[in-house]
Amino acid sequence: AKWMSEVGKQVMLDGSKTDESIKESTRRLIPFVDVLVCGAGFGEKLAGVGDVFEAGERVLDMGPSVFVETLGERGSITVTKEERFETPSFDITVKDTTGAGDVFHGAYLYGLINGWSPKRIALFSTAVSALKCTRMGGRRSAPDLGEVLEFLQNHGVAAF
Template sequence: MVPDIISIGEPMVEFCATSKGRLSQVPLFKRGWGGDTSNFAVAVARLGGSVGYLCRLGDDEFGRSFLELWRKEGVDASRVIIEKGAFTGVYFISLMEGGKHDFTYYRKDSAASHFSPEDLDESYVKKAKVLHSSGISLAVSQSLREAVLKAVSLCKASGGIFSFDPNVRLRLWPIGTARAIIEYAFRQADIILSSIEDMELLYGISDPEVATKKLMEMGASIIALKLGAQGCYIRTRDRAFLSEGFKVDVVDTTGAGDAFDGAFLVGYLEGWSLEKISAFANAVGALTTTGFGAVAPIPSREEALRFMESQKSLGDKR
């Protein structure tokens, strides 16, 4: 059976510093899993959604660790391709003050970058309700970009929708190229899950109302603009509102936006109100910042709902 949501992109093994400081100063790292679209898929599965993942993995221990992760989490990896002679990308996270982080990547010519339109199982993609991807997936390589855009076309032509997180990374491509290709994706998207930082990088816009109006002009039906600790700003064609964030003790913000995206899509497919969807996504994103790494701290559905109830019992002080 084809899952409701299909995510496509680049998985990467994560090595997260266990203490604060520059990469050269940290003696120990904890291995985990990363890659924005894989983080998203794990979040969807952990929150009770139905999700599959499309990519290439290296024929190595790191690639096999991803297959085991997805199997344990309930992510359908039946269309993942193992490429002999290729490697699975890795990255290192340095932790700075205030939960901020710095990344060092080893991804050039990885297996994921070799994924191409010919790797797509078209019947699989056509049956999905949602196709999700990101600006990183569009930036990694031309062949992966072409595969993502073909998958979007297949899914939408069959009645599905496209969910897109621009996740701007200017070390992957120059701003002019990034803006042009991301804008093309914005115009294909039905749901845009951006951050205010993305809008600042792309357009120099730091006002949520202005940012969401600009994104709405691209043609999407729902905009969710992530504002970090402040929550998110939601806009549809009919209305706009701020959904306030939850206060938590931040340890590491890695992957919080990806977990937010997963929670948003889970709530959307269950037919929840935008108020409930955005509050749920805010809660999941907040809880993901309370531990180290991108995947380990993502809460279960029950943990997220219990956290939301506990906040209500405290007078909903966020």
């Protein structure tokens, strides 16, 4: 992460709360991270506060320019220097959540590579994850771009 940061490349970290503590090695990575996308509770634990928006602001002070915390069926929270917002989840019938976080992260990277705004990336990533959850299985249930665009249109997002 340090080397990539030094050569001007974006670094995204997938932060997950696997226990009650955040490892020191993870804390040392944060200053070199541009985008932190983490699971529920990670940001609060990292920042030492109970509110996700306050956690996001404190994490930004540590180095990242974007903080995203995924909240499962409740969507996600995004905090940047310019804005803070919630992205609600889509109303779906869940069949299997295996890989939902992985496809969210992959979709987030796709949006970053394409230079999209944080709001557009969050909406797209949420749609990818939601659509994946309507199917059984892990990797094989990940949707393709056409399926995601159709899903968005079917859920009232006309112009994406």
